[in-house]
Amino acid sequence: MDTKELLKKVRKIEIKTRRLSDDIFGGEYHSTFKGRGMTFSEVRQYQYGDDVRSIDWNVTARYNEPFVKVFEEERELTMMLMVDVSGSEFFGTVNQFKRVVLTEISATLAFSALQNNDKVGLILFSE
Structure with a gap:
């Protein structure tokens, strides 16, 4: 298989799976931007308008000034695809081998994750 033919196949899979990922996964992605975030980032001085629930009482007691905890929101998820090669x-059947179906499923999942600005990894394994 030459390079031109391989690029043509990849483009065909991309077009097919892009439509599938729009149809199947549209609207089902749960946002990670809800709430105040999960990863602790820093402690800073309290500013007018900050939520009093985020005050770090240990640091406030130590310095006699109010300090608040700042959390980072998780913005990216990482999806690892593990494919048996x-x-x-x-x-497979007369129409297509199992490897073609695996390629299309993996590509659909990968394009779906990329549309949500997530990272995608691929692990190929065998015996």
């Missing part, structure tokens, strides 16, 4: 992928 052993000899069993050459099994």
